[in-house]
Amino acid sequence: MLQGMGDSHEFVPATAEQVATIRSQLGTDEEDIRQAVASLRAWLTMQPHLPDHIDDARIERMYIDCKCSRERVKLALDAYFSLRNKFPEILTNRDPVGPEVSYTMQHLKLVTMPRLTKDLQRVHIMAGVDPDPSAISCVKYAKVLMMQLDMMYLDDCSLGDVVICDLNGVTLGHLLRIDINVVRAVEFCYKTVNRRRMKEIHLLNVDKVTDFVMKIAKTALSEKLLKRIRLHLPGSNTLFDHVQREDVPDELGGTAGPIDTFAYEFIRRAEKLRDWFLEQDKYTSDESKRPADNHYADSIFGVAGSFRKLTVD
Structure with missing residues (x-):
């Protein structure tokens, strides 16, 4: 097309x-x-x-x-x-019509914008956080995010990703419920499996929670990613020094259209791939057969794998 x-x-x-x-x-x-x-x-x-x-x-x-x-x-x-x-919690049992996807889409907008930017990059957006902090479910959100990344292998070709996170309505209560290990797992999967190039991370409306957001980021993200974070105050237009308005939904000051239409489009695409997603659980590595001299094992398994709850001081 x-x-x-x-x-x-x-x-x-x-x-x-x-x-x-x-x-x-x-x-x-x-x-x-x-x-x-x-x-x-x-x-x-x-x-x-x-x-x-x-x-x-x-x-x-x-x-x-x-x-x-x-x-x-x-x-x-x-x-x-x-x-x-x-990481079976986020990489298996991925049913596009299952309760985890439904729950995530009710409490958070996770969107991949439909067109490449003029720099041939793909814009991804997280917005519309539920005002109730108790609704946060990092594992569910991460599972849907990893499904979206897997779908990029289906038909996407780009020179990298631009991520926009709208923190409007996010409070300290929301941030205290973030599971650092889940964030680390997503980053690890992104850089080890997906290998897409993260060009920029834009955090919108960060005024009241800036310090705590950056404390979480420094705990969870690599130094390389930290250098690509850009902060934007409420009411500012500084995002559009980096991203064109036509690549951003209306709710975030852009002109692309309502964010819900893009979120529903993801669900429609994922549902068409339901059989494929469910089948993937059959295809995993058999570690009992991994050759002793396989030099990828340390890279893959040399990081903490459990989703223990961590607290940020």
Whole structure:
């Protein structure tokens, strides 16, 4: 589907011209991608602990997200199957019509905007937090977020992500319910499996909770991500120094349209993939068969895996 066609809220994959530009910027082309996918497919079939159950299109998008490094894709492929054992709370039992997805969409807007920005980046938005802090469920929210990221492998090609978090209505009570380990798990999955390039994180309406938000961020996020956080005060238009209004929903000062239309579009797309999501639980690594000299194990399993509740002083 070409940009500008279809309903304004429908997800629009990159055009052929945009894909060509993205490939060019990353120094790859059709033949290089074909050879890389074939090589990576051959490698995957030789791994006794991993299922050979992933289509070529997903491997190609991993290759793009990994900046065309085959070695990085091998780690991402290993982690793609292995982390389902490590973080089952957010990476398994993902039913688009199940109660966890329904609950999340009732209490939070998690949105992937339908069109690439002029810089060929994908905008993701978290907004509409339930005013009742007791409604917060980090594990449920994380599961839906990881579903959205998995769907990016289906048809997205971009040069990176821009995340916008609207903290309007967020209080200290909300922040005290954030599970730091869940945030860490999401970041770990993002950088190990998805390997997408996080360009910027914009926090809107941070005035009254700025200090505590940054304390959580410093506890949960890597130094690299911390440097990409931008803070925007209530009533300011500084977000639009970085992101065009046409790429932002109306409620956040943009002109793209109502945020609900984009949230419902995600549900519609996910429901079409329900059988695929439910089937994925069958495809996990068999750690009893992992070769002793496998050098990816430490990278994947060398971080804390439990979702213990942590407190921020």
